Amino acid sequence: MHLYLPWRIHFWWLGWTTLIVLGTPATLEAAPFFPRGPGFYFDPYKLGALAVGFLAWVKLCAWVDKDAKLYRFDPVFWNGMLLGSGMLGFLLLWNLPLFWPVFILIGVAICSAAYGYLSKRNRRADAEDQLFNDKHFWRLYEKYLGARLKRAPGVKVESTRALPIRFMSRSTTGGEAGDAARVEKVQESKGYKAALEMVWDALEKRATDIHLEPTKTEMNVRFRIDGMMNNLQPFPRATGDAVVSIFKVIANIDISEKRIAQDGSFSAQIEDRLVEFRVATAGSVVGEKMVMRILDSSAQLANLSHVGMTEDMQAAIRDVITKPHGLCLVCGPTGSGKSTTLYACLHEIDRFAQNIITVENPVEYRLDGITQIEINPKAGKTFASELRSILRQDPDVILIGEIRDKETAEIACQAAQTGHLVFSTLHANDSVTAIARLIDLGVPPFMLSTALLAVLSQRLVRKLCKKCRKKVKPSTETLRKLKADPDEVSQIFRANEVAEEKEDEDKEDADESERCTKCGGTGYFKRTGIFDLLVLNDKIRDLIRENPDVQEIRKAAVATGLKSLFDDGSRLVIAGETSIQELLRVAK
Template identity: 40%
Template sequence: MIEWTRERLGDILLRSGLVTESQLEQALEVQSAGGGRLGKILAERGVISEEQLAETLAVQKKLDLVDLTEYDIEKEVARLIPSQVAVRYQVLPLAVRDGNLVVAMANPLDVEAVDTLRVMTGYDVQPVVATESDVAWAIRQYLESEETAIRAAASAVSREPLRQEEPEIETETVPVVTLVNKLVDDAIEERASDIHFEPQTDCLRVRYRIDGVLHEVARIPKNVEPSLISRLKIMADADIAEKRLPQDGHFNYAGRGREVDVRVAILPTMHGENVTLRLLSGAISLLKLSQLGIEEDMLERLRALLSRPHGSLLVTGPTGSGKTTTMYASLNELNTPERKIMTIEDPVEYQIPGIVQTRVNTRIGLTFAAGLRTVVRCDPDIVLIGEIRDLETAQIAVRSALTGHLVLSSLHANDAPSALTTLVDMGIPSYIISSAVNGVVAQRLARRLCGRCKEQVEPEPRLVYRANIPDEDLEGATMCAPRGCKHCAQTGFSGRIAVSEIMPVSEAVAQLCVKSGSSEVIREAAIAEGMRTMRQDGIMKALAGVTSLEEIMRVVV
């Protein structure tokens, strides 16, 4: 039998040399801010792999390490516990051996989990160690079918229609609450950034956006739709009776071991109300610049721009291109005790200790411009503006950059050179832009190939021709393609990586800006000075096997 001690995971990892004290402290801060398991946080931040974590725990506790994809799991034994318990503790019973219950555990240090299983099953527990993703996969395979669970929850809702005279839903046992929680919990588990509830003529279609691509997960019966939409409105503090006008709202949600901020957009359509939930998990999403996938030489350029005491750095790209993540990774690097950093955002997506953050509230007149006017009077060293949307905000941002502040902001523009011409189009004089803007980062997000199943392939001539890749660049390339496995939900991709171009506003670029040069002319000058375009950066990543060439063609070329 295992000797149950309360030794902390962090101490084990430190003693094993897998993490440094600094890395552990940062992970503990993330855990304190947003919850979650320490090992999972370290793995998500790239400090250790799931396999390293599992191997360390197995060695330290003298337990067997198992691969659940190869293990002969007994279904009857697996079902000794409810799926909710398995998910909560990340455990799965595998077999009964010599009167003991063999249980796969992602965290064999969890004494509470062992005690719970002992009481529930009546067996002494013999843990074995498995990776968390293996346990999650096995739970889905043996204890719950997501589609079946959602369908069952929807069926329960259809038997209890919402009563308009009693819109308040307070108890967690109400079927509609169970259904909504199930959909949001699953989205969090699948790392979805958005949940789309889309009314059709005969159903309510539910889709998750995972790594930038939409995946259908359920079709809810039409008679359940009013109850589900009403529940979402109540959670978002929206008007449950208003069905003709668009509405916005937000709420905080705690599920699957982490807390997320949820933004809600409601839009009336021909077949009902379309509801979109944006899931913002600040504690998990906050990254370092080195984790964004920016090549080392370009990263040096970016850090040089951030090291300047004043001026502005603009991050451009379409919605969902990772602009906020890049800006917060920059703030994370700049956040030192001797600096005062203030932000004005809509909404505050990531919360960082030591930074003063303000949320825009247009209902009471707290716009970007109004908030920014006060922010610059609070003696900040660095100011982050969530987005420059209008001339007034742009004017204050430029003025702040010229009066001793370092300003970071996002802007909607197709590429780095276009950011300068966009400001001119807004009404900012070109001679001021050339003095106030230090540089521009333009980016897109490409899906990263799953490291567990990607396979090396020969370059496809059709794509090589379309991307105009020279033969010499293909020499020594390790191009890969997606295959699909249980770890990536058979998609072949896991996570995303930034494809970017970084353009310092040099003297030559500034002069072209003053002369009202076009974005193409500015681009040529920037390339001549060493700027790598997004297209070039993406192709480099495809040639290195980080992503696929087809994916780069989808997002950039």
């Protein structure tokens, strides 16, 4: 029913509007020959304003109807709000003698209904799909004015473009004067501009890591974007070495030592945000290589509805994290979004009513209202030692960056048993293996069985670039894997990847122009999570305590409804969010 109602009403209004717009000139034309008596009167300005108002309102209603379905809001409610406020307004206009004040009032009523909808949907939309907020206006500015400025004739963009980046050294020993002096020193040196350009490029491409790897003649530059390594134009070896030296100076690393592995950090002011860089060097046979990890602390913190879970799973997690005490684990390999999910969980907890302390290496997100501690094994600040000291700070919620040894695991379990809610991550393939891994680490099974609340396992899959994805008909084999009904799923999508072999040779230029502007030809843009959640019940607790056998626990877990990561990911393939190839790559 609700599918037809809005459209029928739209056509009804559209019909009237067309009649008024077309009828006005004809009536004006006929006016001198058609004497009107008192009372027959109209004003073309008012009629025009009314027609424009009508059309805008109809267009807005149609858009909200479509958009609400896309973002899974109730279209009936929002259509009702917009239609209702408009209809009420036009009814008032019909009956009251004051045209302009009421006309403005209608505008305000419709706009506030639209604003209500926009503020809700922007919270669900990705940053680049948000509308009518600062991000949208900034995008428009860059698209129209930014591009025009760059294209202005006679301006050599490359040589005159001043990049809005400023490197800042941050050392633990030298004072601020020493830091500033180091940055000033490198500004004059060869390769500084190349270093700035490289960092700017990495940030623009949403890279999380920059790798500089020397060969005999060149310095290879690779960015990790959405978890995958991407090769860039290499530097000549001399420039590359100069760039490495510059970052070593800023990160306060001994530049004379080129063989032993070293690490350091620096930050950079980029426009109005502060980005931190963790630098690690290592000597190889051909020279010194460098890896920089980019920690964008201003990055928007995700909440649970943003990490890609189904509504049911979000509800199950909220249920777990509102318990007063216990241990919640997130497991998966490095770079599977574990800490993002943990922070999304913290976000759900009222951090001003509870004392939340985190111990991390490194602190990836900054959150107001909580205490964040960074460990430093070199200075003797380990997870275990820091945990012992924070337990004396009367915390309600503790977040431990990672459990990787017996001592940390035991303290985590003890804290969970003594009235604290503890969150942590663990390297394990799935939730059941995570339990086995903790027992392998040496945590007594009885302790684990009482402390552990739930284990969430997760991976990140790359989302298909919506601009260039290609429709395909799924094979019977694919449908069987997806456990999908052939009648319901008639099409899925695949990535439009630019084939590697086409890239060399003379076709390179042609490829460059064919390349999708949104994803740069990778076919994917950004990532989302796939999950499986194991909430412990009494049966599983008994199994852990009495007979911690992986197969038995898995059987009991599947009986509670535990799905595999692949099964959770199949919803994304069916919805066209990712490809079957990508899902198989991440979760076999």
